[in-house]
Amino acid sequence: MIIIKNYDEFESHLDKEIGISPWHTITQKQINQFADATLDHQWIHTDPERAKTEGPFNATIAHGYLTVSLLPHFWHQIVEVQNLKMLINYSIENIKFAQPVVVNTRVRLICKLDAIVNLRGITKATIGVKMEIEGEKKPAYTGAVVFLYHFNN
Template sequence: MANKTIIEGLDGLRAVAGQQLGASEWKPLTDEDIVRFAEATGDFQWIHVDRERCKRESPFGVPIAHGYFSVSRIAGLFFEIVEVRGFALVLNYGLNKVRFPAPLKSGSRYRLSIELKELKDIPKGVEALLLANIEVEGQPKPACAAEVLYRFMSA
């Protein structure tokens, strides 16, 4: 397990503004992961779930994860990177911008890296703009690059 960035309350959050918060451990992507996501969303497009057709027809040669799979991993992996203390709630507030610059292929490994870009005061807390990247091991471009908004709410 990678070392977590520990954030102690609002002062601790302000202290790491503008900084990289770290990266999660590398995670393997399996066909089973992709199929479970397809089942959860109802998106069974062949480029995700048909290994034989991907071998024949896809420029990637193997199934690729849904773009939204990459986005959904941000929330789950965030708390692998960061331990937040001293707030009543941490809420995923939304996304400003999301792009999928490169495919996340079955059999590859991926991780989340996070930068705390800026903070904005809001009633009863602070809103954080985070730059999140789902990186693909050995690839120059991420599978997902997103501007994520989290709200850190006071007790």
């Protein structure tokens, strides 16, 4: 895990891979809980029997937005940003879904610092992200997430 305490430490990672999260297994329970939270109960996600017989993947798949919602969890396993007044999730940009995540497969996040700007004392960090699926060549998605860090002086 990388520890970052200020803008200069963050900037030292510009254009570099920051890290890779541990693997996480996407379970049917997690998919069902996400379906309940978002009211998206499409059978391809929540009906294992139907997905096995009628679906193109022979199993249920995770919601694309479930995999995206894991971004903060994975990011905090890669980087610990200290000395903060506040953190703001600013934007998610250019997410492109390349492949579905089949139930009971493992995923992890690879992060790279694509850009960093000092906005009058607020650090705007653009983190390039790629969610890998274990055993697959294509990622679940690629894109970027932008955080605003308000460091203590």
